[in-house]
Amino acid sequence: MKQKRNYSLTAKERKAKRYAEQNKTPYRVSASGGNHVAKPSSKSASGEQAMLRDQRQTRRSALIVGGVIAVAVILIIVALITPVILFVINPYRGYKDVIARFSLSNGMILEYVIDEDEYDTAATNFIFLATNKYFDNTVFYDAQGGWLRFGGYESQPTDGSSNLSDYKRSRHHAQNTDYCKNFSALPNNRFNKVTDKFGYRLRADSDGKNKNMLERAGSLAYRYNDTATEFQFYYGDFAETVPGEIKGIECTMVGHALNDDTIKNIQAIARTAKLNTSISSGYQWKPPTPTIKIESVKVYNLNDSKWKNFDFLKYVNGNDKNGSRRLTSWVGIN
Numbered sequence: 001m002k003q004k005r006n007y008s009l010t011a012k013e014r015k016a017k018r019y020a021e022q023n024k025t026p027y028r029v030s031a032s033g034g035n036h037v038a039k040p041s042s043k044s045a046s047g048e049q050a051m052l053r054d055q056r057q058t059r060r061s062a063l064i065v066g067g068v069i070a071v072a073v074i075l076i077i078v079a080l081i082t083p084v085i086l087f088v089i090n091p092y093r094g095y096k097d098v099i100a101r102f103s104l105s106n107g108m109i110l111e112y113v114i115d116e117d118e119y120d121t122a123a124t125n126f127i128f129l130a131t132n133k134y135f136d137n138t139v140f141y142d143a144q145g146g147w148l149r150f151g152g153y154e155s156q157p158t159d160g161s162s163n164l165s166d167y168k169r170s171r172h173h174a175q176n177t178d179y180c181k182n183f184s185a186l187p188n189n190r191f192n193k194v195t196d197k198f199g200y201r202l203r204a205d206s207d208g209k210n211k212n213m214l215e216r217a218g219s220l221a222y223r224y225n226d227t228a229t230e231f232q233f234y235y236g237d238f239a240e241t242v243p244g245e246i247k248g249i250e251c252t253m254v255g256h257a258l259n260d261d262t263i264k265n266i267q268a269i270a271r272t273a274k275l276n277t278s279i280s281s282g283y284q285w286k287p288p289t290p291t292i293k294i295e296s297v298k299v300y301n302l303n304d305s306k307w308k309n310f311d312f313l314k315y316v317n318g319n320d321k322n323g324s325r326r327l328t329s330w331v332g333i334n
Contacts, residue, residue: 092300098123099258099300100130105293108265110233111258112220114299119205121316121326122222122252128312129229130297132185134173138294143235143273144286146215148266150294151223151230152198157276157285174198174229185312189334196332198228206322208252218257218266225250233257235266 092099102110116123129135134152141153152173173179180194188194204224214221219234231254257263269288276285316327 090300095301098127098302100126100255101298101300102135103295103298104265105291105295106269108269110262110265112255112262113258114220114255115253116303119208119253119255121202121205121320122208122224122254124315125202125222125228126220126231126254127299127302127307128185128310128315130299131302131307132183133296134183134229135294135297138173140269140288140292140294142285143270143288146234146236147221147232148235148270148288149230149232151227156287156291190313191334192332196330199331199333200228200316201225201328201330202228202316203320203324203326203328204250204252205320208254209250210253213253214251216256218263220254220256221251222254223249224252233266235263235270 098114100112114123140150142149154171180197186197223230272288273286
């Protein structure tokens with residue numbers, strides 16, 4: 001009787017067996033005595049392919065859902081910050097009127113409605129100067145007789161003069177050669193000398209001289225008769241003793257305060273005004289103290305059809321709504 005022989009598994013067979021166990025395929029002994037791993041059935045292969053397809057579909061679905069969520073989050077963020085951005089660009093977006101916003105060195109804000117339709121000549125002059133930064137970094141130079149005045153003074157007056165149009169009493173844009181030369185909104189080649197740029201005088205608007213409007217707290221007026229660039233806010237009298245010269249100043253309306261806070265602010269500024277004792281003759285200036293600067297004036301809600309390519313020289317040589325020429329004179333223009 002032959003003795004049954006036992007064969008231990010070779011390394012190759014052990015490897016094949018492990019592979020079979022891992023892949024759940026039967027480990028068979030061949031008829032020739034060899035060992036091999038059975039090939040996966042077609043049914044098993046189809047299941048694996050289906051599983052892989054499911055995995056790929058799951059990944060695609062996850063990516064789509066993630067993308068949708070990301071887009072939704074972005075849209076929500078845009079919806080939240082857009083009003084903030086629009087407010088920063090134009091805090092008066094909901095108003096139909098032109099609004100001027102004065103930012104002052106003492107932290108105050110003054111907000112004015114500019115009545116461009118009602119007081120076309122004076123309001124347009126103000127907007128033209130403001131949009132070209134004429135009032136930026138200038139001072140309030142006087143507060144008396146119910147009026148707080150500004151318009152091109154780079155510093156407070158320091159000497160006396162009986163001539164209201166004498167800008168030599170302080171440093172003023174109109175007499176500052178460098179400033180006038182760089183004021184590109186008025187071309188240098190149109191003037192005999194650059195300091196003639198602000199030598200114009202304009203006609204008053206037909207309804208702008210209404211005293212009931214001019215002497216209403218919060219009104220903004222333009223001194224049209226002897227200046228080109230000086231304006232004033234009416235704040236109320238405070239029972240002041242008014243010098244006779246103030247009564248002779250002719251003004252035309254430009255606009256009015258947007259809110260009560262603006263009126264309270266100009267009244268507070270006016271109450272700080274003290275007589276300038278360094279002026280020994282002529283007009284007795286009462287500037288606010290300490291000096292308050294207009295840091296910037298920004299204008300909102302402008303009509304693009306008028307202002308996009310605005311030509312001030314052409315405009316003032318035209319006629320107002322009553323058919324009268326807006327410009328009465330301009331010294332030194334070519």
